[in-house]
Amino acid sequence: MAAPKPLAEGFSADGYIIDQDCFSSVRYRSMPASINGCGWIAAFDLLHFLSGEKDWDSVRRALDEGHRIRMPGPTMLPVMRSYLLSQIPELQEVRGREAALAEAFRSRAGIFRYREEKTPHFVFYCRRENGFRFMNVADGLEDAVMPMEKFGEEHLKGGLVVLFFVV
Secondary structure, three states, X not given: OOOOOOHHHHEXXXXXXXXHHHHOOOEEOOEEHHHHOHHHHHHHHHHHHHHOOOOHHHHHHHHHHOXXXXXXXXXXXXXXXXXXXXXXXXXXXXXXXXXXXXXXXXXXXXEEEXXXXXXXXXXXXXXXXXXXXXEOOOOOOOEEEEOHHXXXXXXXXXXXXXXXXXX
16 A cells, blocks of 8 residues: 655645545545545635635534534535635635636636536636636546546536636
8 A cells, every 4th residue: 555645745846635545544434535635625725726725624624613523524515505605705616517607707716516427526726827727626637737627527517517617
């Protein structure tokens, strides 16, 4: 078995969290965050984009405390919604794959909630001159720039898609 990745390798040069596999020593909902940390990581990245947020652990703690029942599992959608709205009053939400892609294309940044290989997953994205930048999508796509259409084709393949976004 490979040694755990160092925590410092989980961050991009500009301060985003790009690789949740580096957070095996951090607990979230009674499990290592490397297994179920995509929600708080996406929330941190969106706040970092909007305000330069630097304290990732306060975001993790706030979302962890938002779950009333202490049990393993991913970030629950109502907890994510409540936390994001408390931090970003102008946040908007849309459901459905096509509606989410349309709103994401016109937005500055946001968080997709979808299923990546049957597992609930949250992914932060932001607009770039040459496409969209996506963080912590999957192994090999920790910090990827691609067209929104390509992300949709390769990752939004089934199940409910929810988008939290800022125009």
